Amino acid sequence: MKEVQAFLTGRIWLKEQTPFPLPVIEEFIRKGFISPHTGIQSNQNSSSKKTKSSNCRRCGNKQLTAFQCAKCNGTCLYCRQCIQMGRISSCSELITWSGPSKVHEVNHCFTWSGTLTSLQAKASNELLISVQRNQSHLIYAVCGAGKTELLYPSIFDALQRGLRVCVATPRTDVVLELAPRFQQVFPQTIIHALYGGSPDYSDFAQLILATTHQLLRFEKAFDVVFVDEADAFPYTVDKSLQFAVQKAKKKSAAVHTITATPSDELLSQADNISLISQRFHGFPLPVPRFVGLWNYKKHMYKDQLPQKLANWTQQCLQNDQPFLIFFPTIDLMKCALPLFQQIHVDISAVHAEDPERKEKVLKLRRKKVCGLLTTTILERGITIPNVQVAVVGADEKIFTSSALIQISGRVGRSVDFPSGDLVFFHHGISLEMDKAKATIIEHNTNREVL
Ligand SMILES: [Zn+2]
Ligand SMILES: [Zn+2]
Numbered sequence: 337m338k339e340v341q342a343f344l345t346g347r348i349w350l351k352e353q354t355p356f357p358l359p360v361i362e363e364f365i366r367k368g369f370i371s372p373h374t375g376i377q378s379n380q381n382s383s384s385k386k387t388k389s390s391n392c393r394r395c396g397n398k399q400l401t402a403f404q405c406a407k408c409n410g411t412c413l414y415c416r417q418c419i420q421m422g423r424i425s426s427c428s429e430l431i432t433w434s435g436p437s438k439v440h441e442v443n444h445c446f447t448w449s450g451t452l453t454s455l456q457a458k459a460s461n462e463l464l465i466s467v468q469r470n471q472s473h474l475i476y477a478v479c480g481a482g483k484t485e486l487l488y489p490s491i492f493d494a495l496q497r498g499l500r501v502c503v504a505t506p507r508t509d510v511v512l513e514l515a516p517r518f519q520q521v522f523p524q525t526i527i528h529a530l531y532g533g534s535p536d537y538s539d540f541a542q543l544i545l546a547t548t549h550q551l552l553r554f555e556k557a558f559d560v561v562f563v564d565e566a567d568a569f570p571y572t573v574d575k576s577l578q579f580a581v582q583k584a585k586k587k588s589a590a591v592h593t594i595t596a597t598p599s600d601e602l603l604s605q606a607d608n609i610s611l612i613s614q615r616f617h618g619f620p621l622p623v624p625r626f627v628g629l630w631n632y633k634k635h636m637y638k639d640q641l642p643q644k645l646a647n648w649t650q651q652c653l654q655n656d657q658p659f660l661i662f663f664p665t666i667d668l669m670k671c672a673l674p675l676f677q678q679i680h681v682d683i684s685a686v687h688a689e690d691p692e693r694k695e696k697v698l699k700l701r702r703k704k705v706c707g708l709l710t711t712t713i714l715e716r717g718i719t720i721p722n723v724q725v726a727v728v729g730a731d732e733k734i735f736t737s738s739a740l741i742q743i744s745g746r747v748g749r750s751v752d753f754p755s756g757d758l759v760f761f762h763h764g765i766s767l768e769m770d771k772a773k774a775t776i777i778e779h780n781t782n783r784e785v786l
Contacts, residue, residue: 376393462610659708
């Protein structure tokens with residue numbers, strides 16, 4: 337009983353895919369401890385009684401596909417959107433726990449020995465008050481402000497009150513980065529780190545770190561939810577991920593968000609906001625330089641590296657400084673790579689589907705490669721001491737002001753190298769470039785009046 341309860345509490349799972357034999361599950365259903373649900377829900381549309389709409393119970397998707405189902409020998413609808421987690425069709429059953437509630441652990445240990453800057457401490461206290469009052473809170477903290485640490489007191493407080501806590505993020509990298517840090521800070525707490533391809537856990541965790549995608553597997557589970565990098569792709573464009581967060585939390589639970597580049601929507605949704613306009617080390621944010629790089633695409637596709645870009649790269653090499661060069665498309669990056677490798681053979685490139693992505697970033701950090709060409713995939717979440725950054729085609733549509741601010745935030749993060757070169761190479765200055773620069777300067781001005 338305890339094992340089934342631990343596994344299913346707060347989860348929504350395909351009946352056939354639990355770690356327990358089917359007869360055990362059936363027995364619990366008979367006893368009323370487990371509730372079965374149809375995988376595809378049909379809703380009678382209230383506005384016009386004739387139209388019936390259906391949606392996937394797990395991900396909310398309404399675009400369902402009909403197929404000839406071998407399992408029930410009929411025509412079933414199935415959901416394509418969440419199919420990697422096991423196919424949900426009209427005849428599949430999802431189960432949730434409805435037996436006795438699990439009593440949560442209240443003895444947790446908090447072993448963090450670092451200190452917060454006065455700005456971090458202020459925001460951290462404000463967040464704690466919001467969490468205790470169950471009001472939504474936005475932490476608007478510039479890149480390099482040190483935002484993870486200021487969550488610790490709120491998380492510890494909630495755990496000790498026996499609440500179940502989730503830290504979600506659209507990005508797998510962030511989950512991987514946070515998991516060991518959290519385990520060190522909360523050594524006695526069972527923590528699950530969930531992302532595509534993570535290990536299967538069958539026990540109960542009171543603290544969960546997860547990609548927003550993995551939250552589809554939960555229902556009414558969490559008392560407190562934090563969404564880190566709440567404005568990152570694909571969370572902002574993928575409605576099912578926002579649905580996942582809403583479904584995974586208990587109905588009354590507030591959602592707290594953390595980002596350096598909040599959208600207007602995030603700013604207007606939060607009950608309370610804390611702004612941290614200064615980095616933890618106190619130095620100003622690097623301000624981008626705009627440099628014209630006319631017809632750079634044409635040159636690159638003709639196997640010529642624009643001179644200004646070549647010079648910039650050579651300068652980094654001479655100064656023995658690691659560098660990142662951001663490209664608007666994989667295609668242009670792949671075309672430019674051999675041109676850069678003529679300058680130095682160790683220059684490499686990464687993109688989202690690159691299986692060696694993590695290794696390459698690690699190599700740059702350890703100075704095993706001198707520089708990386710990259711797409712926007714590295715715009716967030718990485719820290720490389722003394723890194724110099726260039727954006728090629730900063731005026732391209734993909735480089736929104738948020739993306740440019742995040743990219744800029746890679747420079748000068750460590751206290752030993754608090755500044756660095758930051759160039760936006762362009763073919764005509766865009767409004768988004770201006771907006772990014774103005775926002776960075778504004779944060780620096782706010783910092784000076786502190
Ligand atoms: Zn689905
Ligand atoms: Zn079927």
